[in-house]
Structure formats: structure tokens, C-alpha cells
Amino acid sequence: MMGEAEMLATLLSLQVAAVAVLGSLPLALLVATRLARGGRGTLLLDALVHLPLVLPPVVVGYLLLITLGTQAPLGGWLKEVLGLRLVFHWTGAALAAAVVTFPFQVRALRLALEAIDPGLHRAAQSLGLSPWARFRRVTFPLALPGLLAGAITAFAAALGEFGAIMTFAANIPGETQTLPLAIYSALQTPGGETAAGRLVALAIALALAGLLLGEGAARHLRARTGQTLGSLR
Amino acid sequence: MTTAFSSLRQRRALLLLLALSLLAPGLRAEEAVTVFAAASLREALESQAAAYAAEGHRPPRLVFAASSTLARQLAAGAEAQLFLSADERWMENLGEARPLSSAPLLGNRLALLARKGTQPPCGAPEPCLRALPERLGQDGRLALGDPQHVPAGRYGQAALSFYGLLPTLEGQLLPADSVRTALAWVARGEAPLGLGYASDARVLPALEALAIIPAEAHPPIIYPLGRLLDAPQQEDARAFEAFLRGPRARAAWKAAGFTPLASPPQS
Amino acid sequence: MLRFSLALKKGAFALRAEAPEPCQRLALMGPSGVGKSTLLSALAGFEGQIQGTVQLGDRTLAAGKKGLAPEARRLGMVFQRPLLFPHLTAEENLRFARPPVLSPVSFEEVVARLDLAPVLPRRAHQLSGGEAQRVALGRAVLAAPAWLLLDEPFANLDPARREAALSLLDEVVERQGLTLVLATHRLEEAVSLCDHLLPLWEQGGVSTGTAEPLAKALGGAGAPTLVSGTLRETGGTLEFCYGGQALRIKAAPFLREKDRAGPAAALIDPQDVRALPAGAPAPLGCPRFEGQRLGADRLRHGEDLFTLPGPLGPGDGSVAFTLLGATVLPPRRRDAVP
Numbered sequence: 001m002m003g004e005a006e007m008l009a010t011l012l013s014l015q016v017a018a019v020a021v022l023g024s025l026p027l028a029l030l031v032a033t034r035l036a037r038g039g040r041g042t043l044l045l046d047a048l049v050h051l052p053l054v055l056p057p058v059v060v061g062y063l064l065l066i067t068l069g070t071q072a073p074l075g076g077w078l079k080e081v082l083g084l085r086l087v088f089h090w091t092g093a094a095l096a097a098a099v100v101t102f103p104f105q106v107r108a109l110r111l112a113l114e115a116i117d118p119g120l121h122r123a124a125q126s127l128g129l130s131p132w133a134r135f136r137r138v139t140f141p142l143a144l145p146g147l148l149a150g151a152i153t154a155f156a157a158a159l160g161e162f163g164a165i166m167t168f169a170a171n172i173p174g175e176t177q178t179l180p181l182a183i184y185s186a187l188q189t190p191g192g193e194t195a196a197g198r199l200v201a202l203a204i205a206l207a208l209a210g211l212l213l214g215e216g217a218a219r220h221l222r223a224r225t226g227q228t229l230g231s232l233r
Numbered sequence: 234m235t236t237a238f239s240s241l242r243q244r245r246a247l248l249l250l251l252a253l254s255l256l257a258p259g260l261r262a263e264e265a266v267t268v269f270a271a272a273s274l275r276e277a278l279e280s281q282a283a284a285y286a287a288e289g290h291r292p293p294r295l296v297f298a299a300s301s302t303l304a305r306q307l308a309a310g311a312e313a314q315l316f317l318s319a320d321e322r323w324m325e326n327l328g329e330a331r332p333l334s335s336a337p338l339l340g341n342r343l344a345l346l347a348r349k350g351t352q353p354p355c356g357a358p359e360p361c362l363r364a365l366p367e368r369l370g371q372d373g374r375l376a377l378g379d380p381q382h383v384p385a386g387r388y389g390q391a392a393l394s395f396y397g398l399l400p401t402l403e404g405q406l407l408p409a410d411s412v413r414t415a416l417a418w419v420a421r422g423e424a425p426l427g428l429g430y431a432s433d434a435r436v437l438p439a440l441e442a443l444a445i446i447p448a449e450a451h452p453p454i455i456y457p458l459g460r461l462l463d464a465p466q467q468e469d470a471r472a473f474e475a476f477l478r479g480p481r482a483r484a485a486w487k488a489a490g491f492t493p494l495a496s497p498p499q500s
Numbered sequence: 501m502l503r504f505s506l507a508l509k510k511g512a513f514a515l516r517a518e519a520p521e522p523c524q525r526l527a528l529m530g531p532s533g534v535g536k537s538t539l540l541s542a543l544a545g546f547e548g549q550i551q552g553t554v555q556l557g558d559r560t561l562a563a564g565k566k567g568l569a570p571e572a573r574r575l576g577m578v579f580q581r582p583l584l585f586p587h588l589t590a591e592e593n594l595r596f597a598r599p600p601v602l603s604p605v606s607f608e609e610v611v612a613r614l615d616l617a618p619v620l621p622r623r624a625h626q627l628s629g630g631e632a633q634r635v636a637l638g639r640a641v642l643a644a645p646a647w648l649l650l651d652e653p654f655a656n657l658d659p660a661r662r663e664a665a666l667s668l669l670d671e672v673v674e675r676q677g678l679t680l681v682l683a684t685h686r687l688e689e690a691v692s693l694c695d696h697l698l699p700l701w702e703q704g705g706v707s708t709g710t711a712e713p714l715a716k717a718l719g720g721a722g723a724p725t726l727v728s729g730t731l732r733e734t735g736g737t738l739e740f741c742y743g744g745q746a747l748r749i750k751a752a753p754f755l756r757e758k759d760r761a762g763p764a765a766a767l768i769d770p771q772d773v774r775a776l777p778a779g780a781p782a783p784l785g786c787p788r789f790e791g792q793r794l795g796a797d798r799l800r801h802g803e804d805l806f807t808l809p810g811p812l813g814p815g816d817g818s819v820a821f822t823l824l825g826a827t828v829l830p831p832r833r834r835d836a837v838p
Contacts, residue, residue: 065421065423069421069422069423070422070423071421071422071423085372087423088374088407088423088424117583119579119581119583120583120585120586122546122570122579122583123577123579123583123584123585124585124596125546125569125570125571126544126570126571126575126576126577126640126649127571127575127596127597127640127643128571128572128574128575128597128643129571130571137596138585141587142585142587166410170407170408170409170418171379171408171409171410172406172407172408173408184410185379185381185382187305188299188301188302188379188381188382188410189301189381189382190301190326190382224587224623225586225587
């Protein structure tokens with residue numbers, strides 16, 4: 001049913017998207033917490049976070065190239081000292097996808113955090129909980145539905161990322177050729193329309209499955225914490 | 234009783250008609266010709282177009298990308314008069330979709346390119362090529378156009394296969410969507426070596442050609458120039474095409490590192 | 501034992517309050533909006549910019565501009581809203597502070613006394629206001645705190661449950677020697693649980709008050725009496741429907757509610773009470789009723805009959821009235837009333 005190249009592209013897409021989302025989650029949580037708290041510097045931080053949303057993905061890829069390419073000081077250091085390869089490597093594709101989808105995660109997380117009744121933090125404090133315990137037992141469980149929603153959106157977006165990966169990690173089959181890039185290549189090749197069609201169907205199926213799963217999980221969690229959207233109806 | 238052309242409306246209509254008829258010769262003014270050309274022709278074609286414009290013509294519009302991309306866009310109905318492809322295959326492919334008249338224009342040579350001063354020089358091309366794995370090492374990648382659809386990539390892959398290097402180097406190839414992208418990576422230092430056209434070394438100052446690949450290692454590189462017969466402004470298209478095949482142009486092509494090919498006389 | 505002296509400024513709001521003598525059961529009283537909740541919040545350590553000292557027993561919780569974080573103050577706090585954690589069941593909320601096994605108050609006892617058995621498996625959003633309030637109270641008590649800060653904790657409870665909660669609190673406080681700070685606008689709650697009173701009221705743009713022993717706060721010339729009933733304010737005087745009689749008070753009572761048309765608690769000096777002149781329109785809901793004379797020994801907890809000792813009306817002897825909807829003080833604390 002699926003050719004080897006298609007299987008490869010699918011697995012690579014899933015791998016890249018998963019690593020992109022999971023890898024950027026801690027930072028997204030940190031940034032979202034800082035933004036939710038408000039205060040000085042929030043506006044600037046917010047703008048920076050949303051930059052990848054408004055920049056063309058190719059620009060994002062290019063910026064990554066000049067800062068993290070092997071010739072750039074940071075990129076060279078990463079390669080020499082940590083042995084971390086980014087350019088032309090699936091890790092680079094994951095990084096490119098992570099940067100482009102970062103705003104989605106931060107937004108969803110921030111909304112979830114801001115939706116938590118601030119009185120609950122006081123209540124937890126009054127019961128003697130340390131800041132970490134408060135986060136672990138109150139903030140995190142209540143923000144979980146939002147976190148999940150953000151992660152799923154980011155995952156679906158990462159599955160579809162093209163320009164940034166193309167520019168930063170290149171289109172290497174088996175290494176960085178995710179589904180969108182594979183579709184692009186198939187379209188370039190004469191007679192590749194059928195292959196492209198199959199890949200497109202696959203990409204849609206994956207994205208839909210991810211979205212349904214995530215939304216279902218988020219709903220279930222929301223009901224459990226009494227945060228149903230009933231009040232909006 | 235009204236006489237002819239006495240009412241205001243009829244007078245106005247007559248004036249309009251007169252004005253239009255005066256403009257009529259001007260409506261047949263020259264329009265810009267659009268040329269879709271392979272990426273490797275950028276600098277050379279741009280200077281040709283400038284020379285053409287200097288002769289008093291409207292400057293042609295030039296669109297550069299991989300031949301594969303361009304052929305697809307033209308097949309889908311993109312509006313251009315001329316197509317300069319980097320191989321015959323894509324020209325034939327386009328010919329299946331749209332009527333065209335094509336003939337070879339240029340030849341080129343394949344070269345092994347590196348960033349200036351980063352690689353030890355080659356001696357004779359064949360031993361140099363056979364030593365590619367050593368030059369690349371474990372991590373290094375060889376950048377080239379995507380062999381699946383970019384002509385330069387196809388030629389490059391053929392050459393590698395010719396020297397029996399394909400099995401060894403297959404995992405170290407870096408396919409790009411056009412030969413210029415591949416060479417940009419070499420110029421940036423992201424890939425130590427690249428396979429491109431000999432003409433590229435001349436126009437990309439950051440690069441140097443370590444070796445010219447012997448012509449027998451790959452199919453002959455032929456750039457056909459085709460004219461789309463269903464495009465508008467056929468006269469202007471023919472004029473620019475004639476210019477590109479003309480003696481002044483031939484000298485310029487040579488200077489840019491291409492090999493002008495003899496073509497049958499245009500009708 | 502709590503001692504404090506603090507000043508606080510929050511935008512246009514300023515607060516100055518002190519309890520110079522150590523008190524164990526302190527009631528904060530005052531009209532809505534005067535700052536009772538803010539004072540509680542400041543004692544708990546939630547308000548950033550406070551100046552002053554807070555001392556609990558031999559621990560200094562705050563001095564100058566520095567103070568311990570709320571989580572370090574060993575609080576048990578009930579806020580105006582129940583603030584139950586929505587992702588947990590009532591039972592999990594109760595056990596949230598993870599009291600030690602040998603806690604002075606047992607989980608079962610709290611559940612029994614506050615009648616929480618039926619709601620234990622439910623989640624916060626499935627509870628009524630009263631149920632949630634009781635869970636919040638239980639949660640604070642079970643946190644094995646050193647002191648309890650309660651912000652109108654009985655607001656949503658029906659009289660029977662309120663009684664049960666009051667008595668549980670009273671016992672817990674007594675048994676463990678806890679310090680209690682109760683913000684309320686119901687005098688009978690203050691009187692039944694506390695021995696000190698801090699009345700907060702606004703003077704010159706600053707909400708201010710000093711804690712005093714309850715008897716002293718209630719004492720003074722004229723032997724004021726504690727009543728509740730329905731008050732109505734008309735142009736500088738209070739018309740008071742008490743026992744089927746329409747009365748008018750010239751001087752403002754000691755405490756006044758902002759919500760004038762509704763039920764209120766007040767300290768009234770009977771000397772200030774006059775009967776409305778004949779022909780004046782009767783205050784709302786004030787039917788006539790020929791009362792019976794009642795002796796103090798007939799006072800029973802829960803009965804809505806009350807004798808108002810002391811002269812009322814020009815030149816009268818003591819008069820008995822039948823009250824409309826008044827609350828009888830629980831017998832235990834009656835001895836605080838002089």
C-alpha cells in the first residue's frame with residue numbers, strides 16, 4: 001500500500017513534529033507563565049514570541065541558518081562541543097518546526113494559565129504549599145487541557161511545516177524529507193502526481209487524526225476539572 | 234428635421250472614433266518578452282537582456298528557477314514566450330503539454346566546486362573525483378541539484394555513477410531544489426563540495442572549480458531554447474530569440490563559460 | 501495569641517488597624533467595603549506593601565516591610581469565595597493540606613460535624629454554595645493550622661448548619677488553643693465566637709480600627725443592647741421596626757450596614773430609641789402585635805422572643821416586645837453581654 005519512501009517520509013514527519021512539540025514545551029511553559037504573570041517586558045516578550053507567526057517560514061529558516069549554521073559561531077560551537085548536528089539533519093528540521101509552531105503553544109498555554117482563578121493560588125498558599133507544590137498540584141493540572149490543545153495544534157502545524165525546514169534542513173529523503181517536502185518533490189518529478197496525491201491524502205489523514213485525538217483529550221480533561229464551556233453557550 | 238452629426242451625442246461619438254484611430258498604430262507597440270530560464274543562466278542571461286534593451290527594445294522579463302519547476306509552471310499555463318531549459322528532457326516534457334518550437338542553444342560542462350581556499354587543489358580530474366570520499370570524510374556532504382528532477386543533478390549523479398562512487402556517497406549527497414541552491418550551501422560552508430556547472434564558478438566569486446568533469450562521464454549538457462507557440466507577442470519573442478542566437482550573443486555566452494551550439498537557421 | 505499593628509495603602513484605599521493586646525478570638529466588623537477582607541489578607545501575608553508588625557504567639561510573622569510568605573504562616577483560611585480546587589473532589593479538597601495522621605481534629609469528625617458525607621465524591625462545580633462553603637471550612641480546619649482566618653464563612657449556610665459550623669469551630673479553637681480571626685457583619689456570630697472586637701470604619705479616607713475586648717467594645721454608658729431586626733434609614737435618622745413597634749433612633753447606631761433596606765445588625769443604646777409619633781408612616785413590614793412580658797429565664801436558644809430591658813420611649817418602664825425575625829444569642833456567650 002505505501003511505498004518505502006512514503007513510509008519513510010511519514011515516520012520522519014511524525015518524529016520531527018513530536019520532537020518539535022515536546023522539545024519546545026518546557027520553554028513554552030516558562031514563557032507562558034512569565035506572560036501570564038504580566039508586568040514589565042511582557043509586551044516585548046509577547047511580540048518576540050509571535051514573530052515566527054508573521055514572518056515567512058523561509059525567513060525563519062534563513063535566520064536559523066545564519067545563527068545556527070555550521071559556520072556561525074553558535075552553530076559551530078554546538079557541533080564541535082556538543083556534537084549536535086542541525087543543518088541537513090532531522091534535528092534541524094525539528095528545530096525549524098519548533099520555532100515556527102512555538103507561538104501556538106505559548107498562546108494556548110497562556111490562555112489556560114490566565115483562565116485559572118487567581119484565588120486558587122491564594123487558597124493553595126493558605127494551605128501551606130510551596131511555590132513548586134502549588135504548580136504541581138494546582139496550576140499544572142488545571143492548565144493541562146490548554147496545554148494539550150496547544151501541543152496538538154502545534155503538532156499538526158509542525159506536520160505541515162515546509163519553508164523553514166526546506167531552507168534550514170534541506171530536502172534530504174530519509175533524513176529531513178517530511179511529508180510536505182516529499183509532496184513538493186513528487187510534484188517536481190514528471191509523472192509524480194499520483195505519488196503526490198497519495199502523500200497528500202496521508203498528510204490530511206495524519207493531521208485530522210491528531211486534531212481529533214487532541215480535542216477529545218482536551219475535552220475530557222476539561223470536564224474532569226469542571227472547566228466545561230457550558231457557560232459560553 | 235435633424236441633420237447628420239448635429240446632436241451632441243453623435244458628435245461626441247465621432248470624436249472618440251477619431252481619437253481611437255489615431256492611437257491605432259500605437260496599439261501595436263512592443264511588449265516585454267518573458268523568458269523562463271534555468272537557474273544556472275542567471276548572470277549570463279541578465280547581461281544578454283541588458284544588451285538587448287540597450288539596442289532599444291523593451292527589457293525582457295526573466296524568471297529563474299530549476300528547469301523542472303519552470304517546466305511545470307509553463308505546462309500549467311504560465312505566461313511566457315521563451316523557455317531556456319537546462320536539459321532536453323524537460324523541454325520534451327513541456328512539449329507534451331504545449332506547442333513549442335525548440336532547438337539547442339548552449340552547452341556546458343560539469344565541475345566540482347568548493348569554497349575558495351578550503352580544499353587542496355586537484356590534479357587530473359579523474360583521480361581527483363575518485364578521491365571524493367576522502368575529501369568529504371565522514372560528515373561532509375556533496376551538494377548538487379536533486380537528481381530526481383534538476384538537470385544538473387541528473388548529470389552529476391550520472392558522473393558519480395560513471396566513476397563508481399554512487400554506492401559509497403549515496404548517503405552523503407545533499408539534494409537541492411536547484412543547482413544555485415546547492416552552490417549557495419557550498420558558498421556558506423555548510424557543504425564542503427558541490428557539483429555544478431563550470432559557468433557557475435565564474436559568476437560565484439566565493440567558489441572555485443577544483444576540476445572539470447570529463448564530458449564522457451555524463452550525458453551531453455544541452456540547453457535548448459524553446460518558443461511557446463500559443464503565447465502572445467510571437468513577433469517580439471522571435472526577435473529576442475534571434476538575438477540570443479546571434480553573433481553578439483554567442484561571444485557573450487562564451488565569455489560567461491557556456492558553449493554556444495550551432496543551431497539550424499531560424500525560419 | 502495575636503498582636504499586630506499595621507498600615508497599608510493600595511491605590512486610593514488606606515487601612516490602619518491594630519490589636520495592641522494579645523487576643524485569641526478576634527472579630528473584625530464593619531460595613532461592606534470598609535476593608536475587613538483586606539485586613540485579613542494583610543494578616544495572612546498576601547498584601548505586599550504593608551508596614552507594621554504581626555506577631556502570633558512568640559513568632560514574628562511580619563516586621564517592618566518584611567514578612568513571612570503566606571505558606572509559612574501556618575494559616576487556616578476561609579475566603580469569601582469557597583475557592584475549592586475544581587479538579588479535585590470534595591474529599592480531596594478536604595485532605596488537600598495532607599494533615600498529619602495524628603491530627604488534633606480527625607477527618608471523620610469534621611465530615612460528621614459539617615454534614616459533608618453526601619458530598620465527598622462530588623467535584624467543586626457540583627456543589628451548592630453552602631456545601632462548598634462547608635468544604636472550604638473543613639479544609640482549613642483540617643490543615644492543622646496555628647491560627648484560623650475566616651472571612652464571612654457562614655454566609656451561605658442555613659441556620660441549622662451555621663450552628664453546627666459555629667460549634668465545631670468553637671470546639672476546635674478551644675481544644676487546640678488556636679487563634680481565631682473572624683470577619684463578619686453579623687454581630688451574633690462575633691459575640692458567640694469571639695472575645696475581642698475590632699470595629700473597622702472609615703475616618704477621613706482611611707479605614708481604621710483598634711481591637712478591644714468584646715465587653716469593653718460593647719460596654720459603655722447606657723448599657724447598649726444587642727439586637728437585630730429590620731432597619732430603614734430616612735434622612736439622618738433610623739426608623740426601626742422592633743417588636744411590632746415602629747421606633748426611631750436619632751443618633752446613628754454603633755454599626756450600620758450599607759444595605760439599608762435589608763436585615764442588619766446594630767448596637768443600639770435604648771436611650772436613643774424613641775417611638776415614632778402617631779400618624780407617621782410605619783417602616784416596611786412592621787405589623788402590630790400585642791406582646792407578652794417575658795422574663796430573662798424564659799430565653800431559649802432558637803426562640804425568636806426577646807426581652808429588651810431598659811427604658812424605651814419617653815418615661816416608660818421596661819416594655820416587652822415581640823420581635824420580627826430577630827436572632828437570640830446562643831446561651832454560651834451571653835455572659836459577654838453586660
